[in-house]
Amino acid sequence: MHIIMAMDIKEANLVFHDETSREYDKKWAIRFDADMAEFVLSKFELGLRGPFPRDVRIMEIGCGTGYAMLNLGLAGVLDEAWGCDISQGMLDVCRDNAKDLGIKVHLQQADAEHLPYEDECFDLVIGHAVLHHLPDLDASFREIQRVLKAGGRCVVAGEPTVVGHRLARVAKAIASFAIKCYARLGGRLGKKRITLRRYDASGSPEDHELQELEFMVDIHNFRPRQLCDMARRAGFSMVRFESEELISSFIGWMIRTVEGSVSEENISDRWRWGAYNTYKRVRRWDQKLYPYLPRGWFYNLIVYLEK
Numbered sequence: 001m002h003i004i005m006a007m008d009i010k011e012a013n014l015v016f017h018d019e020t021s022r023e024y025d026k027k028w029a030i031r032f033d034a035d036m037a038e039f040v041l042s043k044f045e046l047g048l049r050g051p052f053p054r055d056v057r058i059m060e061i062g063c064g065t066g067y068a069m070l071n072l073g074l075a076g077v078l079d080e081a082w083g084c085d086i087s088q089g090m091l092d093v094c095r096d097n098a099k100d101l102g103i104k105v106h107l108q109q110a111d112a113e114h115l116p117y118e119d120e121c122f123d124l125v126i127g128h129a130v131l132h133h134l135p136d137l138d139a140s141f142r143e144i145q146r147v148l149k150a151g152g153r154c155v156v157a158g159e160p161t162v163v164g165h166r167l168a169r170v171a172k173a174i175a176s177f178a179i180k181c182y183a184r185l186g187g188r189l190g191k192k193r194i195t196l197r198r199y200d201a202s203g204s205p206e207d208h209e210l211q212e213l214e215f216m217v218d219i220h221n222f223r224p225r226q227l228c229d230m231a232r233r234a235g236f237s238m239v240r241f242e243s244e245e246l247i248s249s250f251i252g253w254m255i256r257t258v259e260g261s262v263s264e265e266n267i268s269d270r271w272r273w274g275a276y277n278t279y280k281r282v283r284r285w286d287q288k289l290y291p292y293l294p295r296g297w298f299y300n301l302i303v304y305l306e307k
């Protein structure tokens with residue numbers, strides 16, 4: 001506990017992601033297959049407002065276990081990529097995933113505020129769900145700008161908006177309340193009576209420390225225009241944003257809350273399949289609504305920067 005209180009955000013990120021790296025893909029339902037590859041590609045093409053470029057040098061900041069770059073590899077838009085992350089544990093899993101998939105990656109442990117690459121050496125920098133962990137975003141944007149070639153581009157997807165985050169909290173509260181009531185009434189899930197996971201003093205000290213770290217590492221939710229202004233200050237000549245997932249994010253957070261509240265044996269493959277397909281169907285409604293609603297209401301922000 002005292003050790004955690006003395007940690008700064010970067011150290012907390014390193015320890016938290018190192019400790020949870022082997023469970024990360026399972027926790028976030030990350031897969032490496034054609035369906036997920038198409039899904040990931042669609043996010044980056046939305047940010048690019050066009051097709052993903054081929055035969056260019058690509059680097060990912062905060063690549064984690066490879067969700068974005070390896071799925072883009074599976075989608076057939078890259079054969080080789082550079083990636084960095086503050087957590088060596090995440091990079092180790094990424095290297096194993098890349099080896100299984102036969103995708104060539106060059107991984108390096110690094111802080112996004114001090115990238116270990118020469119000036120102007122990449123055509124495209126990508127990121128997914130990483131900016132909201134970075135304490136000094138100005139410094140990170142300056143580093144991305146430095147390593148991009150003239151005319152180079154950067155797309156970072158999966159960053160939470162302020163409104164999206166508020167809606168997610170409501171979704172979590174409703175799902176948590178509902179599943180507890182249902183469990184008390186003797187409800188069943190996965191053909192078994194629901195057993196709730198315990199998050200009280202009976203958990204191990206390590207579990208409590210990890211929960212505390214998880215609260216510590218998520219440091220930003222973004223107002224899209226403020227984030228764009230920050231990128232402009234770093235010197236990018238063209239900055240814009242898109243967003244995605246409104247109702248699907250609400251449903252997605254409810255599903256994740258239920259999955260995090262009940263025991264493993266209540267979560268059957270049938271449930272996982274049904275939950276994922278429901279989320280995907282609702283995501284299509286979001287895509288239809290997108291042109292008519294303020295982009296800041298959607299949960300996932302995608303920023304596009306050009307040097």
Ligand SMILES: C[S@@+](CC[C@H](N)C(=O)[O-])C[C@H]1O[C@@H](n2cnc3c(N)ncnc32)[C@H](O)[C@@H]1O
Nearest residue numbers: 013017062063064067085086087111112128133
């Ligand atoms: C939510 S995970 C996302 C991982 C991956 N991009 C994905 O979408 O699955 C955030 C990642 O950012 C990394 N990270 C956090 N702070 C960082 C920093 N200062 N520099 C580089 N990476 C960092 C973490 O270690 C973690 O792997």
